[in-house]
Amino acid sequence: xxxxxxxxxxxxxxxxxxxxxxxxxxxxxxxxxxxxxxxxxxxxxxxxxxxxxxxxxxxxxxxxxxxxxxxxxxxxxxxxxxxxxxxxxxxxxxxxxxxxxxxxxxxxxxxxxxxxxxxxxxxxxxxxxxxxxxxxxxxxxxxxxxxxxxxxxxxxxxxxxxxxxxxxxxxxxxxxxxxxxxxxxxxxxxxxxxxxxxxxxxxxxxxxxxxxxxxxxxxxxxxxxxxxxxxxxxxxxxxxxxxxxxxxxxxxxxxxxxxxxxxxxxxxxxxxxxxxxxxxxxxxxxxxxxxxxxxxxxxxxxxxxxxxxxxxxxxxxxxxxxxxxxxxxxxxxxxxxxxxxxxxxxxxxxxxxxxxxxxxxxxxxxxxxxxxxxxxxxxxxxxxxxxxxxxxxxxxxxxxxxxxxxxxxxxxxxxxxxxxxxxxxxxxxxxxxxxxxxxxxxxxxxxxxxxxxxxxxxxxxxxxxxxxxxxxxxxxxxxxxxxxxxxxxxxxxxxxxxxxxxxxxxxxxxxxxxxxxxxxxxxxxxxxxxxxxxxxxxxxxxxxxxxxxxxxxxxxxxxxxxxxxxxxxxxxxxxxxxxxxxxxxxxxxxxxxxxxxxxxxxxxxxxxxxxxxxxxxxxxxxxxxxxxxxxxxxxxxxxxxxxxxxxxxxxx
Ligand code: C2E
Ligand code: MG
Ligand code: MG
Numbered sequence: 001x002x003x004x005x006x007x008x009x010x011x012x013x014x015x016x017x018x019x020x021x022x023x024x025x026x027x028x029x030x031x032x033x034x035x036x037x038x039x040x041x042x043x044x045x046x047x048x049x050x051x052x053x054x055x056x057x058x059x060x061x062x063x064x065x066x067x068x069x070x071x072x073x074x075x076x077x078x079x080x081x082x083x084x085x086x087x088x089x090x091x092x093x094x095x096x097x098x099x100x101x102x103x104x105x106x107x108x109x110x111x112x113x114x115x116x117x118x119x120x121x122x123x124x125x126x127x128x129x130x131x132x133x134x135x136x137x138x139x140x141x142x143x144x145x146x147x148x149x150x151x152x153x154x155x156x157x158x159x160x161x162x163x164x165x166x167x168x169x170x171x172x173x174x175x176x177x178x179x180x181x182x183x184x185x186x187x188x189x190x191x192x193x194x195x196x197x198x199x200x201x202x203x204x205x206x207x208x209x210x211x212x213x214x215x216x217x218x219x220x221x222x223x224x225x226x227x228x229x230x231x232x233x234x235x236x237x238x239x240x241x242x243x244x245x246x247x248x249x250x251x252x253x254x255x256x257x258x259x260x261x262x263x264x265x266x267x268x269x270x271x272x273x274x275x276x277x278x279x280x281x282x283x284x285x286x287x288x289x290x291x292x293x294x295x296x297x298x299x300x301x302x303x304x305x306x307x308x309x310x311x312x313x314x315x316x317x318x319x320x321x322x323x324x325x326x327x328x329x330x331x332x333x334x335x336x337x338x339x340x341x342x343x344x345x346x347x348x349x350x351x352x353x354x355x356x357x358x359x360x361x362x363x364x365x366x367x368x369x370x371x372x373x374x375x376x377x378x379x380x381x382x383x384x385x386x387x388x389x390x391x392x393x394x395x396x397x398x399x400x401x402x403x404x405x406x407x408x409x410x411x412x413x414x415x416x417x418x419x420x421x422x423x424x425x426x427x428x429x430x431x432x433x434x435x436x437x438x439x440x441x442x443x444x445x446x447x448x449x450x451x452x453x454x455x456x457x458x459x460x461x462x463x464x465x466x467x468x469x470x471x472x473x474x475x476x477x478x479x480x481x482x483x484x485x486x487x488x489x490x491x492x493x494x495x496x497x498x499x500x501x502x503x504x505x506x507x508x509x510x511x512x513x514x515x516x517x518x519x520x521x522x523x524x525x526x527x528x529x530x531x532x533x534x535x536x537x538x539x540x541x542x543x544x545x546x547x548x549x550x551x552x553x554x555x556x557x558x559x560x561x562x563x564x565x566x567x568x569x570x571x572x573x574x575x576x577x578x579x580x581x582x583x584x585x586x587x588x589x590x591x592x593x594x595x596x597x598x599x600x601x602x603x604x605x606x607x608x609x610x611x612x613x614x615x616x617x618x619x620x621x622x623x624x625x626x627x628x629x630x631x632x633x634x635x636x637x638x639x640x641x642x643x644x645x646x647x648x649x650x651x652x
Contacts, residue, residue: 019191026187030180037172045165049158052091053129053136056156059089060140064152067106068142071099071150079106091156097142099150125151134158208281210259211266219280219288223340226292227333235295237332238288239307240347241269244325244360246285248508253320260317265324268310288347297364300330304362311360327354328362336365349373380432382418387441391417394449395615398624399468399586399608402600405633407624409466409499411608412450413615414442434472443475444483451491451498453618458497462625468499468529473506477513481520488524499527501552504535511542519547529586534570543581551578555589558609562598575604 063086070079079097086092086108094109129138134157142150206218214222226236243265250258266287269279273289280288291303307328314321329351337343350365352373357363386392396410416424433439447469454467471480480500488495500521507514507530518528529550530543534557543551557571571587578585587599590609599607612635613624627634 022187022191022194026180026183029183030176033179034173034176037176038169041165041168041172044168045161048161048164049131052156052158052161053131053138056089056091056136056138056154057129057140059086059092060095060138060152060154063095063154064140064142067097067152068144068149071097071105071142072144074099074105076106080108082106083108086154089156091136091158091160093155093157095152095154097150097152100148105150131158134162211263211281213266213270213279213281213287215280216282219282219290220340220344222278222280222290223343226290227338227340230292230333234293235332235334237291237294237300237303237330238343238347239291239303239362240282240329240331240344240351241287241289241307241326242328242351242355243285243287244327244355245505246324248505249317249322251510251512252508253318257317257320261315261322261324264315264317265310268315269307272306272310274306288344295332295335300332300364304328304330304364308362325360327351327360329354329365330362331365336367346370376432379418379421379424379429380436383416383429383433383436383442384438386416386418387438387445389419391419392442392445393417394446394453394618396453396467396618396621397608397615398613398621399606400612400635402596402604402607405635406628407612407634408464408606409468410621411468411501411615412446412453412470414446414470415615430472434474437474439472439474440478443471444487446470447483447487448490451487451493454497455491455493456618457622457625458494460622460625462628463494463497465625466497466499466527468501468527470501470503470531471506473502473509476502476506476517477510480517481524484521484524484526495525496527499529499550501529501531503531504533507546508542515546522547522549532588534574543577543583548583550584550586552586552588552608553604558587558589558595558599561595568598571599572602575599575602579603 063083066082066085067079070076070082083095083097083106086095092109094107096104097106099105125139127139127141129136131137136156136158138154138156140152140154141148142152206214206221208215223238230236246258246261249261262281262285266279266281269287269289273279274291276293277289277291280290282288289303289307294300294303307326311324311326314323316322329347329349331337331343331346331350333343336346346365349369349372350363353369354361354363363369393415394412395415396412398407399409399411400406401408414426414430416426416429418424430439433442450467450469454465457465475483484498484500487493488498500518502514502518521528527550528546528548529552530546530548531552532554533551534554551574553571553574557567557574560567561571562568575585584605586606586608587595587604588608590596590599590607590611592611595609596607596611613620624634
């Protein structure tokens with residue numbers, strides 16, 4: 001939460017309706033309570049007044065009955081004594097007893113006191129009552145034997161009633177006020193709780209819980225805000241940072257270590273940024289740096305270099321020193337795109353370019369990259385149809401036993417004959433196929449085709465010969481055993497004539513599950529080789545645990561052999577390590593006799609490379625196998641390979 005206050009880019013939050021709603025609720029319920037109370041008070045007033053009128057009428061009737069004789073006999077004294085009983089009612093101000101001619105016979109109280117008010121007092125000729133102002137006028141006819149002999153007029157005050165009702169109203173207002181204050185305090189407390197919860201939700205909505213950086217949603221909002229506020233006059237830049245091989249760290253050291261690495265990396269990134277720049281975690285191992293007011297080649301390079309500096313020193317996680325590498329793509333507004341989505345896409349394209357350049361580098365977006373990306377998208381779409389249209393085929397490259405100088409097997413390598421682009425090499429489409437998942441279907445096709453082919457070679461008199469097939473990490477995740485069983489069963493090939501090549505990178509990606517799966521294959525008799533060895537993160541400890549029987553030294557370490565240098569030393573170390581672990585070792589990409597001699601001399605078992613043959617059509621392999629019918633080395637002199645028909649060789 002503290003982070004948010006320091007954040008130079010304030011996250012724009014939705015306007016809070018809650019506060020206003022709560023206030024409106026408290027005020028309106030207070031008002032409703034008050035209105036209900038007042039209505040009730042009105043009702044109380046009316047019913048009290050009704051009761052009072054009833055009471056007065058009753059008293060008037062009793063007094064009239066009691067004075068009828070006095071009126072009849074014109075006895076004012078007796079009449080006055082009877083009227084005096086009205087004193088019992090405090091509301092009665094005075095009363096006049098008239099005879100039939102309207103003459104006052106007796107009187108209770110002093111009408112003069114109230115004269116100004118009662119001057120207009122209605123003198124009725126009928127029994128009944130009238131209310132005017134705070135007075136009630138009651139008239140009761142005095143009757144004797146059914147004949148009217150006079151009338152009694154009582155004037156009463158509503159004052160006490162009004163006072164009572166006023167007290168009621170005051171109580172109502174007071175009670176409402178107390179209830180209102182109570183509700184208000186309660187509402188403030190609830191509001192505070194809701195505010196805290198809302199703040200937490202805001203945090204979760206805009207911040208990444210692992211690193212505390214702003215998240216993808218906040219990034220989109222901020223990019224849009226920068227575009228809106230800066231217009232096209234002032235530029236800014238985006239750096240998309242994707243950690244290379246993060247998944248390996250996660251899988252080998254566990255998720256807690258993975259999270260710690262992300263946290264420490266985020267802190268590093270912030271440390272190396274300019275104060276005005278903001279870092280976001282978009283998810284997984286993807287980060288974004290937003291650098292306002294930045295444009296031009298120099299500052300962009302500086303930005304990329306600063307981000308790279310963040311990765312220079314290894315990061316310590318749970319006792320391990322981890323060297324984090326990242327691929328970064330930089331895009332600029334408004335040069336590369338003028339809307340948020342296209343800008344992020346441009347940075348993504350640049351990042352993809354950085355990855356394809358061998359990772360751990362940064363690339364500034366260039367419009368040509370967009371074209372490449374489009375080409376990739378097109379290939380991706382076409383690849384889905386390639387299998388159906390029968391555009392894929394396999395070529396085979398011999399693997400030579402260095403002692404006997406004979407071909408012991410071949411590696412099956414995939415080729416795509418694109419109807420418009422011509423021959424497309426696996427380097428251009430395997431990664432795409434892995435991303436889209438189509439590699440699973442393609443891999444299945446490769447396994448079936450290679451197994452059928454090796455069975456055909458076995459049937460033509462070369463039973464010990466094997467075919468090595470490359471499989472991708474995604475295929476392994478799908479369950480390799482089922483795919484291989486099906487390929488072996490449908491082709492009838494011997495399991496021992498099949499070898500699986502898994503790159504070191506794929507191997508360590510999900511080591512636990514890979515070990516289990518490969519053990520099943522070994523049990524079948526299928527060979528397992530680790531491809532491109534030396535480029536991944538394998539340690540000796542891992543190698544010992546893996547159910548494998550072969551290592552293929554990556555071409556990069558073979559290239560500079562035999563000149564003295566690190567690569568030669570690594571190649572030799574791999575050879576001696578393989579021997580001590582009892583693994584067969586193959587040198588890949590042997591192009592010169594000097595390389596061949598070097599590996600031969602140091603005890604490397606096999607070699608593969610253009611020195612012997614480029615990957616060729618199966619017919620050319622069959623022809624080579626024919627030469628195996630004769631005893632002795634097939635490759636006494638490497639140059640004899642020229643005998644492979646030129647038509648079946650790849651032009652590459
Ligand atoms: P890889 O498995 O390491 O295959 C060896 C690559 O090195 C092949 O490239 C081969 O043509 C090339 N090569 C062999 N000898 C030499 C040499 O002397 N010099 C040079 N410069 N190159 C040499 P290719 O056929 O382009 O295949 C590239 C990669 O594509 C393969 O590397 C493999 O990882 C992948 N791949 C090929 N076919 C398949 C497949 O069916 N499935 C999967 N998953 N991956 C495949
Ligand atoms: Mg291979
Ligand atoms: Mg290889």
